[in-house]
Amino acid sequence: MLPKAKLWLGLVVAALTMLSTNLQAAWDLNMTQGVTQISRETYDIHMTILWWCVAIGVVVFGVMLWSIINHRKSKGAVSATFHESVKVEIVWTVIPFIILILMAIPATDVLTKAYDTTESELDIKITGYQWRWEYTYLRQNADDEEVSFYSIMSTSREEISNELPKEEHYLLDVDKPLVIPVNKKVRFLITSNDVIHAWWVPDFAVKKDAIPGFINESWTIVEEPGVYRGQCAELCGIDHGFMPIVVHALEQDEYDAWYAEQQENARMTREMANTVVTMSESLEQGEEVYNRTCAGCHQVNGQGLPPTFPALADNAVVTGDLLENIDVLINGRPGTPMAAFGRQLTPVELAAVTTYIRNSFGNTTGDLVQPAEVNSIIQAAQ
Amino acid sequence: MSAAHDDHHHGPAKGLRRWLFTTNHKDIGTLYLWFSFAMFLLGGSFAMVIRAELFQPGLQLVDPNFFNQMTTMHGLVMVFGAVMPAFVGLANWMLPMMIGAPDMALPRMNNWSFWILPFAFAMLASTLLMESGAPNFGWTFYAPLSTTYAPDSVTFFIFAVHIMGASSIMGSINIIATILNLRAPGMTLMKMPLFVWTWLITAYLLIAVMPVLAGVVTMMLFDIHFGTSFFNAAGGGDPVLFQHVFWFFGHPEVYIMILPAFGVVSAIIPTFARKRLFGYDSMVYATASIAFLSFIVWAHHMFTVGMPIAGELFFMYATMLIAVPTGVKVFNWVATMFRGSMTFETPMLFAIAFVVLFTMGGFTGLMLAVTPADFQYHDTYFVVAHFHYVLVPGAVFSIMAACYYWLPKWTGYMYDERLGKLHFWLSFIGVNILFFPQHFLGLAGMPRRIPDYALQFADFNWISSIGGFLFGASQLILLVVVIKCIKGGKKATAQVWEGAQGLEWTVDSPAPYHTFTTPPDPKLIHDQ
Numbered sequence: 001m002l003p004k005a006k007l008w009l010g011l012v013v014a015a016l017t018m019l020s021t022n023l024q025a026a027w028d029l030n031m032t033q034g035v036t037q038i039s040r041e042t043y044d045i046h047m048t049i050l051w052w053c054v055a056i057g058v059v060v061f062g063v064m065l066w067s068i069i070n071h072r073k074s075k076g077a078v079s080a081t082f083h084e085s086v087k088v089e090i091v092w093t094v095i096p097f098i099i100l101i102l103m104a105i106p107a108t109d110v111l112t113k114a115y116d117t118t119e120s121e122l123d124i125k126i127t128g129y130q131w132r133w134e135y136t137y138l139r140q141n142a143d144d145e146e147v148s149f150y151s152i153m154s155t156s157r158e159e160i161s162n163e164l165p166k167e168e169h170y171l172l173d174v175d176k177p178l179v180i181p182v183n184k185k186v187r188f189l190i191t192s193n194d195v196i197h198a199w200w201v202p203d204f205a206v207k208k209d210a211i212p213g214f215i216n217e218s219w220t221i222v223e224e225p226g227v228y229r230g231q232c233a234e235l236c237g238i239d240h241g242f243m244p245i246v247v248h249a250l251e252q253d254e255y256d257a258w259y260a261e262q263q264e265n266a267r268m269t270r271e272m273a274n275t276v277v278t279m280s281e282s283l284e285q286g287e288e289v290y291n292r293t294c295a296g297c298h299q300v301n302g303q304g305l306p307p308t309f310p311a312l313a314d315n316a317v318v319t320g321d322l323l324e325n326i327d328v329l330i331n332g333r334p335g336t337p338m339a340a341f342g343r344q345l346t347p348v349e350l351a352a353v354t355t356y357i358r359n360s361f362g363n364t365t366g367d368l369v370q371p372a373e374v375n376s377i378i379q380a381a382q
Numbered sequence: 383m384s385a386a387h388d389d390h391h392h393g394p395a396k397g398l399r400r401w402l403f404t405t406n407h408k409d410i411g412t413l414y415l416w417f418s419f420a421m422f423l424l425g426g427s428f429a430m431v432i433r434a435e436l437f438q439p440g441l442q443l444v445d446p447n448f449f450n451q452m453t454t455m456h457g458l459v460m461v462f463g464a465v466m467p468a469f470v471g472l473a474n475w476m477l478p479m480m481i482g483a484p485d486m487a488l489p490r491m492n493n494w495s496f497w498i499l500p501f502a503f504a505m506l507a508s509t510l511l512m513e514s515g516a517p518n519f520g521w522t523f524y525a526p527l528s529t530t531y532a533p534d535s536v537t538f539f540i541f542a543v544h545i546m547g548a549s550s551i552m553g554s555i556n557i558i559a560t561i562l563n564l565r566a567p568g569m570t571l572m573k574m575p576l577f578v579w580t581w582l583i584t585a586y587l588l589i590a591v592m593p594v595l596a597g598v599v600t601m602m603l604f605d606i607h608f609g610t611s612f613f614n615a616a617g618g619g620d621p622v623l624f625q626h627v628f629w630f631f632g633h634p635e636v637y638i639m640i641l642p643a644f645g646v647v648s649a650i651i652p653t654f655a656r657k658r659l660f661g662y663d664s665m666v667y668a669t670a671s672i673a674f675l676s677f678i679v680w681a682h683h684m685f686t687v688g689m690p691i692a693g694e695l696f697f698m699y700a701t702m703l704i705a706v707p708t709g710v711k712v713f714n715w716v717a718t719m720f721r722g723s724m725t726f727e728t729p730m731l732f733a734i735a736f737v738v739l740f741t742m743g744g745f746t747g748l749m750l751a752v753t754p755a756d757f758q759y760h761d762t763y764f765v766v767a768h769f770h771y772v773l774v775p776g777a778v779f780s781i782m783a784a785c786y787y788w789l790p791k792w793t794g795y796m797y798d799e800r801l802g803k804l805h806f807w808l809s810f811i812g813v814n815i816l817f818f819p820q821h822f823l824g825l826a827g828m829p830r831r832i833p834d835y836a837l838q839f840a841d842f843n844w845i846s847s848i849g850g851f852l853f854g855a856s857q858l859i860l861l862v863v864v865i866k867c868i869k870g871g872k873k874a875t876a877q878v879w880e881g882a883q884g885l886e887w888t889v890d891s892p893a894p895y896h897t898f899t900t901p902p903d904p905k906l907i908h909d910q
Contacts, residue, residue: 028822028825028826028838029822029825029826030822030825030826031758031825031826032826032827038754041754042754042755042757042758045752045754045755046749046752046755046758049748049749049752049755050749053745053748053749056745057741057742057745060712060713060716060741061738061741063716063720064716064719064734064737064738067716067719067720067721067722067724068719068724068734071655071719071720071721071722071723071724072723072724072725072726073656073723073724073725074725077721077722077723077724078723079655079656079657079721079722079723080657080721080722081657081658082660082721083657083658083659083660083661083662083718084660084661084662084663084664085661088661088717089661089664089710092709092710092713093706093709093710096705096706096709097706100702100703100705100706103702103748103752104698104699104702104752107698107752107753107754107755108695108698110754111691111694111695111698111753111754112691114754114757115691115694130531159440160440160441160834161440161441162440162441162442166439166440166837168837169836170439170836170837171439171834171835171836172836194526194531195524195526195527195530195531196524196526196527196621198686198760198761200761200829202758202827205754205757205758206757207686207757207758207760207761208686208688209686209687209688211615211621211622211687211688212526212615212616212621213615213616213619213620213621214615214621214622214688216687216688217688230827231827231829231832232829233686233760233761233762233829234524234761235450235519235520235524235527235830235831236527237450237518237519237527237531238446238447238450238518239446240446240450240831240832241446241829241831241832241833241834241835242446242834305447306513307513307514307534308514308533308534335530337531
């Protein structure tokens with residue numbers, strides 16, 4: 001072997017070794033087949049069209065390449081004089097048209113199935129917020145507690161800013177996943193509270209926009225228990241890249257146990273609103289709530305990103321009247337990006353985060369807010 | 383006295399005044415092309431920021447808000463600042479010469495439609511320096527992210543879009559008036575070069591949809607400042623209405639950026655294949671069909687908004703139909719090359735790359751048209767790969783092909799063929815390393831417009847970024863080639879290319895400041 005060829009071979013081998021040491025999953029080339037009938041049929045359509053395109057490409061580019069190689073002036077090619085043929089034009093109009101019809105038939109079939117949201121066995125309302133998802137299970141019985149919770153990315157800001165090593169499910173993990181039973185037709189009712197988001201889980205082939213003022217419907221029947229991950233698929237502002245979706249599909253009995261536990265938790269939360277907290281408890285919980293909920297806009301250091309997201313440090317409201325401060329948290333500031341957190345956070349969390357911001361970033365009001373105070377304001381508003 | 387009189391009419395003024403007050407189609411074409419190249423570098427530098435941030439997982443260089451500003455400004459600057467003005471520049475330079483006209487029909491308006499553009503883009507670019515930051519809601523600026531939740535700079539963005547729209551509408555009126563009124567005797571419609579035909583149809587598209595864009599940004603302006611609720615659900619408005627109106631503009635806009643490219647390629651391939659264009663008539667009809675279809679496919683950008691199934695099916699079928707006339711065009715180009723006598727100078731290389739890579743973008747377009755599959759592709763990097771394939775090795779390559787093709791006619795000198803080929807090969811390799819892996823990223827589930835991504839997307843992202851840097855850096859070669867060619871080189875003949883046909887090749891190189899002040903000999907006008 002020539003020395004030069006050896007060198008090249010060595011480089012190629014080295015490059016391949018380098019690449020193969022990376023995660024195997026990193027070389028996913030194709031769409032997932034997923035775990036539902038619809039997702040598999042979607043994959044089949046995708047592959048059918050892909051192969052049609054490859055076949056057409058081989059023929060068209062093949063003719064072209066052959067012409068480029070053989071019909072070049074340097075080889076003494078003399079150009080022909082033909083320049084039109086109605087017959088040929090008709091042929092290459094009709095053949096693609098027939099291929100399109102062949103593609104459209106299965107596509108229509110799958111679309112019709114994907115749009116049939118009737119006869120669901122479980123209904124879940126999904127609401128998009130900047131930048132979290134809320135899942136609300138519609139009550140099966142009149143005396144059920146309403147099971148409703150927020151699902152927020154649990155990847156830490158330190159991982160994102162490269163101060164901590166990234167975990168396996170970097171950016172794709174949440175604090176509380178959506179839980180559904182397998183082999184049940186679950187209907188999703190999808191809407192938004194602020195801007196447009198899109199709820200997407202590739203393994204279910206479900207992607208639907210969450211639009212304020214509209215309720216979109218979609219459905220799935222998951223066939224295998226497991227953890228399925230997705231992301232918001234519509235640009236929704238600064239933290240668009242940081243609102244993942246995680247769905248746990250459980251066997252029916254496990255799901256039932258989980259649902260019973262949620263009922264119990266909902267009951268407890270309602271009662272918890274009357275507990276009394278200490279300053280240190282409140283500050284600790286408040287910091288956790290703040291970093292998870294508020295820091296995206298107001299920043300971890302409370303300096304905000306003015307003018308859209310004002311600083312909380314030395315802020316007139318945060319260092320001023322306590323009731324006005326609580327009111328802004330509960331009801332938001334209409335016409336600004338400040339959302340209403342009255343329904344997003346529990347009274348305990350609202351009280352803690354109010355205490356935290358009024359005693360952090362150099363703010364020194366000394367106020368300790370109790371959950372009961374917040375709760376009474378929420379109740380009074382209703 | 384009479385000599386001074388002649389100078390005044392037949393030569394350009396000197397210095398800055400020449401460019402500020404010019405009504406000469408060649409000068410204005412030059413202005414458009416330089417402006418477009420400046421915007422191409424500006425928009426490209428935004429893309430470099432995006433690819434640098436996406437080189438590795440985690441946030442390294444910019445914060446997510448600035449990242450969103452970069453994606454937004456990159457899209458706006460490339461679409462409205464680079465691609466569209468480049469084609470208007472080519473139209474200005476070439477249309478009058480191709481149809482044997484002395485100038486554009488409305489020369490003063492021509493001056494104005496160019497000179498408002500730098501102000502529009504200065505205003506748009508100035509938002510980067512504002513306290514609120516630049517627009518950060520994507521180039522498609524979906525409400526209510528672009529209204530209720532927008533940074534204050536959105537008002538400047540709206541005003542800039544209005545000015546760009548006015549510029550485009552004036553440019554289109556001028557092009558239509560020129561083509562319909564100033565053709566030389568004997569230049570019947572079906573003898574016009576395809577570049578003229580595609581621009582005529584494009585100009586009608588522009589006049590039809592630019593007012594729609596102006597309408598939608600005006601509705602935004604009213605929502606933001608005057609208390610209306612067109613797109614605000616809380617006030618009884620409809621956020622989806624925004625998307626319908628936007629894409630009624632936006633889809634024809636896509637064809638506005640590609641039809642003139644078809645015209646360019648239809649001029650270059652016959653020249654270097656030394657063979658007449660195959661199926662001229664069908665090319666004209668296919669262009670018209672694509673233009674018509676472009677008005678009835680807009681909602682294929684909106685398959686996930688929850689339209690009724692009848693709507694989804696209609697827009698799927700209509701979109702798939704576009705493959706038919708587009709296919710006809712590709713087949714005609716290949717048939718033109720077939721049994722030709724080809725040489726491969728830089729314009730031909732770019733034109734061939736256009737046919738291959740644009741067709742690949744067309745294939746993914748067909749895949750995206752299929753609604754259930756689109757549910758998986760929508761808003762992922764698969765879409766990013768698709769539209770960059772039709773816009774970069776599509777529209778942008780055709781513009782580069784056009785520049786190399788007509789540069790000797792503009793400057794009077796041949797460009798440096800070796801540098802041109804180097805530019806082509808680096809661009810061709812770079813663009814594929816840049817965009818091909820993005821298909822895989824999208825299929826594997828990476829959403830578009832995110833500043834950071836999960837670890838399984840890391841490898842294709844760094845590969846894509848390397849391709850991006852290579853492609854970006856290669857474009858500086860074009861600048862060198864153009865400057866060298868203006869300064870000198872081998873003298874170009876009037877014919878320039880052995881196989882070139884058309885009136886522009888009957889005038890000297892460089893083309894005199896005024897051409898066809900008397901109509902050309904009708905015998906020079908050939909069948910296409």
